[in-house]
Amino acid sequence: MELAQNRTGSTIPRHDSEPPPAAISATGVERRFRRGRADVHALGPIDLDIAAGEFCCLVGPSGCGKSTFLRLVAGLLRPSAGRLEIRATAPNPAAMIFQDYGIYPWKTVLANVRFGLDVQGVPRKQATKRARDWLSRMGLTDFADAYPASLSGGMRQRVSIARALAVEPEILLMDEPFAALDAQLRTILQEELLAICEADRRTVLFVTHSLEEAIVLGDRVLVMSARPGHVLAERTPPFGRPRSGDVRHSPECAELKAELWDLLRGEIEPAGGGGR
Numbered sequence: 001m002e003l004a005q006n007r008t009g010s011t012i013p014r015h016d017s018e019p020p021p022a023a024i025s026a027t028g029v030e031r032r033f034r035r036g037r038a039d040v041h042a043l044g045p046i047d048l049d050i051a052a053g054e055f056c057c058l059v060g061p062s063g064c065g066k067s068t069f070l071r072l073v074a075g076l077l078r079p080s081a082g083r084l085e086i087r088a089t090a091p092n093p094a095a096m097i098f099q100d101y102g103i104y105p106w107k108t109v110l111a112n113v114r115f116g117l118d119v120q121g122v123p124r125k126q127a128t129k130r131a132r133d134w135l136s137r138m139g140l141t142d143f144a145d146a147y148p149a150s151l152s153g154g155m156r157q158r159v160s161i162a163r164a165l166a167v168e169p170e171i172l173l174m175d176e177p178f179a180a181l182d183a184q185l186r187t188i189l190q191e192e193l194l195a196i197c198e199a200d201r202r203t204v205l206f207v208t209h210s211l212e213e214a215i216v217l218g219d220r221v222l223v224m225s226a227r228p229g230h231v232l233a234e235r236t237p238p239f240g241r242p243r244s245g246d247v248r249h250s251p252e253c254a255e256l257k258a259e260l261w262d263l264l265r266g267e268i269e270p271a272g273g274g275g276r
């Protein structure tokens with residue numbers, strides 16, 4: 001088997017006896033969009049290796065291409081240049097949790113959570129059981145038969161998380177999944193996610209605008225530049241696993257947050273315009 005080359009210099013050197021190779025490898029990945037007659041260089045070049053089982057957080061200014069990168073990894077978009085390799089055992093290894101929930105308004109909560117399992121051909125009874133199990137973990141048991149329109153934003157986001165986790169994906173792509181939630185619920189779901197990932201290591205790519213969230217959750221935090229986004233820097237939060245959300249109160253967290261903010265602030269355009 002061809003082993004992925006260490007391109008960022010950040011991961012452990014690999015020898016024959018040293019699996020696993022990177023789950024996600026990006027080499028010079030770029031994405032451009034046509035907007036009318038203009039060509040928007042949205043992302044890249046991105047050079048990045050993400051190890052199997054690694055929880056990797058992505059922070060960066062608005063519009064730098066974070067969602068675009070997740071969509072590329074999910075296979076929803078193709079790179080305009082470069083090479084993106086996903087190494088996984090299943091044919092559809094990645095599940096995505098979108099910034100705007102991405103749940104179907106015409107399906108009940110239960111049917112939304114069961115959706116991925118139905119697509120996978122999981123027998124109905126088993127799929128329903130697994131979906132109900134995830135609804136219960138997300139505190140949504142009483143809303144199984146409700147439609148998304150009758151739920152709050154936070155509840156809708158929990159439906160979307162339950163739907164993605166129910167299919168037990170090898171790679172979980174989370175695009176600001178907690179951004180619309182109140183602070184208390186956000187903290188609770190961060191704890192829940194930490195517990196889920198500790199019980200069953202998955203490769204996670206997690207986009208957030210919260211530096212604290214990135215530090216609390218991530219094995220590694222990648223800082224992206226302004227558009228077209230590339231990886232400016234990366235930091236490793238100094239917390240082991242298992243980890244509790246309480247690390248947010250530590251001086252190490254405060255220190256790293258300040259350091260990340262220093263890296264990021266130069267990339268963020270002032271609100272009054274004027275550019276950088």
Ligand SMILES: Nc1ncnc2c1ncn2[C@@H]1O[C@H](COP(=O)(O)OP(=O)(O)OP(=O)(O)O)[C@@H](O)[C@H]1O
Nearest residue numbers: 033034035040042061062063064065066067068069
């Ligand atoms: N389908 C598309 N067509 C044209 N331009 C697009 C398309 N998708 C994204 N873009 C552009 O690509 C750039 C990156 O967008 P993207 O949504 O990836 O940013 P982001 O980092 O996720 O931002 P945010 O933090 O605000 O969610 C933006 O300039 C955006 O307008």
Ligand SMILES: [Mg+2]
Nearest residue numbers: 066067099175
């Ligand atoms: Mg986005």
